Amino acid sequence: MNTPEIWINLAYLVAGVLFIFGLKGLTHPKTARRGNLLGATGMLVAVVATLCHTQVLSYTLIIVGMVIGAGVGAFLARWVQMTAMPQMVALFNGLGGAASALVAGAELLRDSMAPEGSAVQSLTVADLAPKSIAIGVSGLIGALTLTGSFIAFSKLQEIWFKKPFKLKFHYVINLGLTLVVILLGIALAMNPLGGVGNLCFWGIIIAAGALGVLLVAPIGGADMPVVIALLNSYSGLAAAATGFVLQNSVLIISGSLVGASGVILTTIMCKAMNRSLFNVLFGVMAADGEGPSDDIYEGKVKWTSPEEVGILFESAQRVVIVPGYGLAVAQAQHAVRELAQELKRRGAEVEYGIHPVAGRMPGHMNVLLAEADVEYDKLKDLDEINPTFPETDVVLVIGANDVVNPLARTDPQSPIAGMPILDVDKARTVVVIKRSLSPGYAGIANPLFAMDNTLMLKSDGKVAMVDILAAVRDV
Amino acid sequence: MDFITGLTIFVLAVFVGFEIITKIPPTLHTPLMSGSNAISGIAVVGAVLAAGAEKTTFAAVLGMLALVLAMVNVVGGFLVTDRMLHMFRRKDGQ
Numbered sequence: 058m059n060t061p062e063i064w065i066n067l068a069y070l071v072a073g074v075l076f077i078f079g080l081k082g083l084t085h086p087k088t089a090r091r092g093n094l095l096g097a098t099g100m101l102v103a104v105v106a107t108l109c110h111t112q113v114l115s116y117t118l119i120i121v122g123m124v125i126g127a128g129v130g131a132f133l134a135r136w137v138q139m140t141a142m143p144q145m146v147a148l149f150n151g152l153g154g155a156a157s158a159l160v161a162g163a164e165l166l167r168d169s170m171a172p173e174g175s176a177v178q179s180l181t182v183a184d185l186a187p188k189s190i191a192i193g194v195s196g197l198i199g200a201l202t203l204t205g206s207f208i209a210f211s212k213l214q215e216i217w218f219k220k221p222f223k224l225k226f227h228y229v230i231n232l233g234l235t236l237v238v239i240l241l242g243i244a245l246a247m248n249p250l251g252g253v254g255n256l257c258f259w260g261i262i263i264a265a266g267a268l269g270v271l272l273v274a275p276i277g278g279a280d281m282p283v284v285i286a287l288l289n290s291y292s293g294l295a296a297a298a299t300g301f302v303l304q305n306s307v308l309i310i311s312g313s314l315v316g317a318s319g320v321i322l323t324t325i326m327c328k329a330m331n332r333s334l335f336n337v338l339f340g341v342m343a344a345d346g347e348g349p350s351d352d353i354y355e356g357k358v359k360w361t362s363p364e365e366v367g368i369l370f371e372s373a374q375r376v377v378i379v380p381g382y383g384l385a386v387a388q389a390q391h392a393v394r395e396l397a398q399e400l401k402r403r404g405a406e407v408e409y410g411i412h413p414v415a416g417r418m419p420g421h422m423n424v425l426l427a428e429a430d431v432e433y434d435k436l437k438d439l440d441e442i443n444p445t446f447p448e449t450d451v452v453l454v455i456g457a458n459d460v461v462n463p464l465a466r467t468d469p470q471s472p473i474a475g476m477p478i479l480d481v482d483k484a485r486t487v488v489v490i491k492r493s494l495s496p497g498y499a500g501i502a503n504p505l506f507a508m509d510n511t512l513m514l515k516s517d518g519k520v521a522m523v524d525i526l527a528a529v530r531d532v
Numbered sequence: 533m534d535f536i537t538g539l540t541i542f543v544l545a546v547f548v549g550f551e552i553i554t555k556i557p558p559t560l561h562t563p564l565m566s567g568s569n570a571i572s573g574i575a576v577v578g579a580v581l582a583a584g585a586e587k588t589t590f591a592a593v594l595g596m597l598a599l600v601l602a603m604v605n606v607v608g609g610f611l612v613t614d615r616m617l618h619m620f621r622r623k624d625g626q
Contacts, residue, residue, distance in 0.1 A: 073545075077548060077552065079562075079567070079571070080549070080553065080556075080571075081552050081567065082556045083560050083564050084552070084557070084560075086557075086617075089616060090617040092567075093563070093567050093613045093614055093617055094609060096567060096571055096610065097610040099571075100573070100574065100606055100621075103576075104580065106579060110580075112585075113581065113584030114542075114584060115582065115584055115586055115587075115588075117584065117588075118584070118588065118593070118595065118596040118599070119584050119596070119599065122583055122595075122596040122598075122603065123603055124599045125603070125607075126601065126602065126607065127607040129600075129604045129608070130604040130607030131607050131608065133604070133608045133612075134608040134609075134611035135611065136606070139610065139619075140585060142562060142616070144567035145608075146562070146565050146566050146569060147568075149566065149570070149573075149605045149609050149612075150572075150605075152604050152605045153572045153573045153601070153602065153605040154574070154603050155598075156573065156598045156602035156605060157572075157578075157598075158596050159592070159595070159597055159598035159601070160575050160579050160595065160598045161578075162583055162594055163578075163579075163592070164582065166589075167582065167585070167589075174595060180574075187535040192578040212570065233560055261566055285565065289568065292569060292572040293568070293571075293572045296574050297542055297573075297574050298562070300538065300542075301538050301542075302578075304534075304538060305578065306533065308575065308577060309538055309545065310541060310545045311574040312569065312574065313541075313542045313543075314548065314549040314551060314569045314571065315548025315569070315597045316546065316552060317546045317550050319565075319568070321549075321550065321553045321554060322553075322561060325561075326615065331534075339607075346567075361561050369606070372618055374583055411558065413558055417559075417566065419558070419561035419562060419564075419565060420558060420562035420563070420564070420565070423560075423561070424563070424616055425550075427616070427620045428619050430619075431553065432621070433559050433620050435566075438557055439559075441596050458599070460604060471565060503598045515590070525620055531545055
C-alpha cells in the first residue's frame with residue numbers, strides 16, 4: 058500500500074465510524090437529525106478521499122455525473138410530498154442498487170480491457186474467482202433491487218401493477234430465471250477476463266432484472282412494508298458485494314450496516330402480520346383460510362353521524378386515534394391533528410395508536426402525523442397503547458381495518474389468526490370511519506363493525522374529521 | 533485486502549448493524565429506511581473510481597452513469613431524511 062492509499066483507507070475508516078454514529082443517532086428523535094448529518098458527513102469524507110485516489114486521473118465525467126445526480130436528488134427530495142414517501146424511498150433504493158451493479162460491470166470491463174502483461178491480466182482464473190463471483194452477486198442483487206423497486210414504486214404511485222399480478226407458471230419461471238443466473242455466474246467465473254465474461258454479466262443483469270419484476274408484481278399493497286424493507290436490505294447487500302469486487306472496506310461496512318437494517322425491519326414487519334417472509338413473497342395468504350362472510354353485519358351495524366360523534370366527544374376524558382393507510386389516501390393528517398387539538402383544549406387526553414404495518418412502509422403513519430405537527434411522544438406502538446384501551450372512552454379508527462380486527466385474537470381458523478392487533482374493541486366506544494363495509498386487505502369481514510360498542514360513520518376520512526370538528530365546536 | 537479480510541469486516545459490521553438498529557424506535561423507522569438507503573449509495577465511491585479513468589472508455593461511461601444514480605440516491609436520501617426528521621419534534625419540550 059503506498060502512502061496516499063493509506064490516507065484514503067484511514068478516511069474510509071472515519072467514514073465507516075461516522076455511519077455507525079449516524080445510525081446510532083437515529084435511536085432517538087432528539088438526536089436523529091444530527092445522526093443523519095453525521096451520516097452525510099461520512100459520505101462526504103469518503104467521496105473526497107476517493108477523489109484523491111491515484112486511479113482518478115480525469116475529472117470531467119466525475120463532475121458531470123455528480124452535478125446531474127446531486128441536482129436530480131435534491132430536486133426530488135425537496136418536492137416530494139410526505140404522503141408519497143414510500144414510493145420515493147423505493148425509487149432511491151432502486152437507483153442505489155443499480156449504481157452498485159454498474160460499478161461492478163465497469164470494473165469487470167476495465168479488467169478485461171487491461172493491456173497485455175498488466176497485473177490483473179497475469180492472474181489465473183482461480184485467483185480471480187472471488188472477485189468474479191462478487192461481480193456476479195453484485196449484478197444479481199443490484200439489478201433485482203432496481204427492477205423490484207421500480208415495480209414497488211409503480212404499485213405505490215398506482216401506475217402499473219396496482220393489483221397483484223401473476224403469470225401462468227409464475228414461480229416456475231422465477232425458478233428458471235434463478236437457474237439461468239446461477240449458470241451465467243459460473244460461466245462468468247470461468248471466463249473472468251474475456252468477452253464471454255462480460256456477456257455473462259449483462260445476461261445476469263437481464264435475468265435478475267426480470268426476476269425482480271416477477272418477485273414484486275404478485276405482492277399486494279398491504280404487504281408493501283415488507284417488500285420495501287426487504288429491498289432496502291438488498292440495496293445494502295449490493296453495495297457490500299461491490300465492496301468485495303473493489304476490495305474496498307467502506308463499501309463493505311456501509312453495505313452490511315444497511316443490509317442488517319433492512320433485515321431487521323423486514324423481520325419486524327413480518328412479525329407484525331404474524332406471517333413468514335416466505336408467506337409474504339409467495340403470496341400464500343387467505344386463500345385457504347375462511348373468515349365469516351358479510352352476514353355478520355346483518356342488522357347489527359349502527360350507523361352514526363358527525364353530530365352524534367361530536368356529542369360523544371363532549372364527555373370523553375380519553376381518546377385514542379387509530380390511523381391506517383386510509384388516512385394517507387384521504388390526506389387527513391392535518392384535519393386529524395386539528396380535531397385532536399380541539400379535544401385537548403376541552404380537557405381530553407388524546408393519543409395515537411400506531412400498528413407497525415399501518416400504511417405502506419415501516420413508520421409511514423408516524424411520518425404523516427409528524428408532518429401535521431403531532432408530537433412524537435403521543436404516537437404509541439402496540440405494546441404501549443393496548444393496555445390503555447379499557448380506560449379509553451372513545452377510539453377513532455380512520456382508514457384501518459385488518460389491524461383492528463378482533464378475529465385475530467378469537468378465531469384460530471382466520472387468515473389473520475395470531476396477528477398482533479390494536480385491541481380497540483375493549484374501549485367504551487369505538488367510532489370507525491369508513492367509506493363502506495368492504496373487507497380489508499386480508500379479504501375477511503370485521504366483527505368489530507357489528508359490535509355493541511361500535512358506531513360506524515360512512516364518510517371520507519378528511520371530510521369526517523372536518524364535520525366532527527364542526528360538531529364538537531357546536532356542542 | 534484479501535477476501536477473508538473483507539468477509540471479516542462484513543460479518544462484524546452486520547453485527548454492529550443489528551446491535552444499533554434493534555434499538556431504533558418504530559416512530560423513526562421511515563427516516564431509518566431513507567437514511568440507511570442514502571448510506572447504501574456508498575457505491576458512489578466505486579463510481580468515482582470508474583468514472584475517473586484517464587481515457588473516456590466504455591467502462592468510464594458506465595462509471596459515470598453509476599455516479600449519476602448513486603448521487604441521486606445519496607443526495608436525495610440524506611436531504612429527504614433531514615426533511616422528515618425536521619418534522620419530528622415535541623411541542624411541550626420546546
